[in-house]
Amino acid sequence: MVIVYKSNTGFTKEYAEMLSKAEKLKLYELDQAQEKLGLEDEVLFMGPLMAGHIQGIDQAVKHFTVKAACGVGMTPPGSQALSTLSKANYVPNAPIFYLQGGYAPKKVGWLKRRMVNMATRSDREALQDKGSRRTPEEQAQLDMYLKGGSFVAYQNLDTIRKWLREQG
Numbered sequence: 497m498v499i500v501y502k503s504n505t506g507f508t509k510e511y512a513e514m515l516s517k518a519e520k521l522k523l524y525e526l527d528q529a530q531e532k533l534g535l536e537d538e539v540l541f542m543g544p545l546m547a548g549h550i551q552g553i554d555q556a557v558k559h560f561t562v563k564a565a566c567g568v569g570m571t572p573p574g575s576q577a578l579s580t581l582s583k584a585n586y587v588p589n590a591p592i593f594y595l596q597g598g599y600a601p602k603k604v605g606w607l608k609r610r611m612v613n614m615a616t617r618s619d620r621e622a623l624q625d626k627g628s629r630r631t632p633e634e635q636a637q638l639d640m641y642l643k644g645g646s647f648v649a650y651q652n653l654d655t656i657r658k659w660l661r662e663q664g
C-alpha cells in the first residue's frame with residue numbers, strides 16, 4: 497500500500513506526511529503518482545473536501561486501485577461528517593475516512609472564500625448565538641471559521657492506522 501494525496505492549502509499534505517512516516521508507507525502527490533504508479537498499485541487516497549467532494553478521488557480511482565479514501569475537511573469529525581462524506585463519495589469496495597484539517601482563508605481565492613462563508617453561515621451563526629455558552633471546542637471551531645486555524649493532530653490518524661494494520 498502507498499499513500500497518494502492532493503492538497504490545496506497544506507492540511508491534507510500534513511496528515512499524509514505524518515501517516516507516511518508513522519506507518520512507513522511511500523507517499524506521492526497525485527500528479528507525481530500518475531507518472532510513477534499504475535492500476536496494479538494499491539493506494540490509500542487522501543484529498544481535501546470541496547462542497548462535499550473529495551478532490552482528486554475520481555482521478556485516483558481511474559488510475560490506481562484505491563483501497564481506501566480519506567477526505568480532509570473543516571467541519572468537526574463525527575458520524576454526521578462521515579455519513580455526508582460516504583454518500584457523496586462512493587469508492588467501490590473501499591472504506592471512507594474523515595479527518596478534520598483546517599481552514600486557511602489567506603491561501604484561498606476570494607471566490608472560494610465567499611463559497612465557504614456562505615456554506616458555513618448557519619453553523620457560524622448558531623455558534624455565535626451561543627455566546628458564553630460555547631464550549632472550548634465550539635470556540636475553536638468558530639475562531640477557525642472567522643480567522644482560519646488548524647485541527648491537524650497526530651492522534652486523529654488512529655482510526656486509519658488501525659485499518660492499515662488490519663490490511664497486513
Ligand SMILES: Cc1cc2nc3c(=O)[nH]c(=O)nc-3n(C[C@H](O)[C@H](O)[C@H](O)COP(=O)(O)O)c2cc1C
Pocket residue numbers: 502503504505506507508509543544545546547548549568569570571596597598599600604608609611612
Ligand atoms: C471552496 C471550498 C469548499 C469547501 N467545502 C468543504 C466541505 O464541503 N466540507 C468540509 O468539511 N470542508 C470544506 N472545505 C474546507 C477544506 O476542505 C479544508 O480547508 C481542508 O482542510 C483543505 O485541505 P488542504 O489544505 O489539503 O487543501 C472547503 C474549502 C473550500 C475553499
